[in-house]
Amino acid sequence: MTGTLLSITGLTKAYPGVVANDSVSFDIGESEVHALLGENGAGKSTLVKMIYGLVKPDSGTMTWRGEAYAPPEPRIARATGVAMVFQHFSLFEALNVAENVALGMENPPPMRDLARRIREVSETYGLPLDPYRTVGDLSAGERQRVEIIRCLLQDPKLLIMDEPTSVLTPQEVEILFKTLRKLKSEGTSILYISHKLEEIRALCDQATILRLGKNVGTCIPAETTARQMAEMMVGDTLQTPTRTASDGGEVVLDVTGLSVASSNPFGTTLKNIHFRVRAGEILGLGGVAGNGQDELLAALSGEAKTTSDTIKVKGKPVGRLGPNERRKLGILAAPEERLGHAAAPDMSLTENALLTGAIRKKLLSNGFVNWGGAEDFAKDVIKKFDVRTPGASTAARALSGGNLQKFVIGREVLQAPEVLVVNQPTWGVDAAAAAAIRQSLLDLAAGGAAVVCISQDLDELMEISDRFGALNEGRLSDIRPAAGLTIDEIGLMMGGAHGMEVAHVGEEEGAEA
């Protein structure tokens, strides 16, 4: 480390009601990989948006190689040498790769030259990309390549990466890390935001930990255990979910030959899916986003109908039934998209509780709503699942992601389902809330329910599932007992067509992951 690239002093930003950053200070050295750690809502995103010029700080200063740095807008930040890969990709699905790259550059060369440079750079860094493909047709890993190439073409001095690995297979993560190490060796500094602690330990030189907008400590990740870092993030000791092994219940959910076309033009068609889940069992389904997860949840919840015998619950065919008829039989679901799918954003928690709980909680009589009962149910969920909210009349939109997620999962769990299907139950949720949600799923299974947990978080699936399968392009891999699966085996189950050169990288480097 030769010197300091970017020095941040006393940066503060307040929004009405929240102090997102409270005099945060830290330094990023030249060719250093610096981790920014913190739970959701700790202020990481606001902080990097200030560095990238999207948000203006209320007070505090930044210094870039000894000179004052206060970018009024992203183009100034880019001109200085800051590039950013966003958490939710800032890509345009209907445009092609080259057009997407051009949009992120100040003075893009003509399209033909740009396409050639994209090919060159993408091959140099081992991230092959065809510049003329439409982004809507790319996998999540390929989309991230587009974002990274867009940054690399501008020759950045500081590359900001916001949760880059949340959508990647383990092999893709390895390729990404190789690229980042190569960049570092060429003198680029990287600010790496993540809450995957093992990744940070493998990659980063320094870490700054934020909690509730304040800098609560720094550490050298390689010399700190994941548990210590997690406890610094949470500010408390962390509880690991506990499970009681159970086996040999009757088959509750039986899916045979499920094939469903997607309702979304960029979606995935499910192809001939078979699986069974017994009472008391958790089936974990992994796979990279966009490989049929949403479609599978829709088919199981009743949003998408199939032929009658395809899905059976305790021997009863339910394939043709809609969501409410299935709820009556005890099949409940919690979809991935919290706002707009699992919950109606502008309706209160009471109303949202009623929307899925009306049938099993008997909140309707003769077509009239029992509002008192609905409110009691909502309050029950809020209390048992520790949802932090002023009350049951708050609009769903006003809750933070983690709190709403606890509400959405709690609402289904407290209806005592026979079968519960959840998609990404802890996506974007902080560590403590995620542990609570996982524990509730384990408890539910221990009580005799069959649980299907679809997730992209492999650590989560390994922690709670009894058996594991992976979705790939709408097909389901063989289902295997989760205990004893290695990361290589999982990667191969998930990989399928995404593999290609990924496979040999996995052999070389899989051991250290």
Place this chain on the structure above:
Amino acid sequence: MKTLTSINPVFVIVVVMVGAIPLLLSGTEINPVLLIASLMVAATPLLIAAIGELVVEKAGVLNLGVEGMMIVGAIAGFAISVETGSALVGALAAIVAGALLSLLFAFLTQFALANQVASGLALTLFGLGLSALMGQSYVGIRPPAMAKLDLPVISDLPVVGPILFSHDPILYVGIGLCAAVWGLLKFSRAGLVLRAVGENHDAAHALGYHVIRVRVLAIMFGGACAGLGGAYISLIRVPQWTEGMTAGIGWIALALVVFASWKPWRVLLGAYLFGGINVLQLNLQAAGIAIPVEYLAMSPYLITILVLVIMSADKSGAPASLGRSFHASQ
């Protein structure tokens, strides 16, 4: 399936056009050359308004006020050209009037974050009322004529002359506009930014583009085009002023943009198809053909939409952020 849909539109248009020829010849006094020349005149207001709306929708804004902006452009252009004695000054005034009225829509939807559908409908109702008020003293007057293109020799050529080289300048502006919009959207950086804003306004904002500025400019361009299209009706096509004289062309323009899958050349094709059938049915009415007038009068609307529906079956290219309000939160 893919080849079927890609052949279909061309096939259908050819069938319609070929089917029209015997009908055409049966009405003895109809001259095909004049028919094509007047088809282009009939199509121009629709073409110009639809190209403007295409740009607005490509930026992710749905402005249902096209009809209102057209009628205000029609009366503003008419009034100013009567007062100044120059049709060209009138056309410029119509452009300004349409753009000004669209600014009202831009303010409501981009700054006050009002619902775009409701604001657009309100704009149409407001425009119809405003134009009736402005036009009270202009009923029954003839506007000054606009000079037509008159190239020596070339304009006098048989067939080609009347069809291609002896129209008013705005007709050529309309075709030029179509080509320019196509080229800009496809090849220029400004066009790329405009499409990006319409496709994903959050991402465009994150990359540092000014979503609201781009959209306001697009809305003003759409308003200017609608105003010019309206003035074309009152100054050249009819030419006189009557209340409500745009007669739903603004709505057809909106439908045309959707069914043309947001592609400028298809808009041109659809507009000419609509104009052609419109002129043809008027001629057939005049020739006293034994089809009830009502069926003839509805035929341009029906056939245009039918053809464009078939054409749009291949891929709907709707901008993904169309009709959604943008607010830069945090």
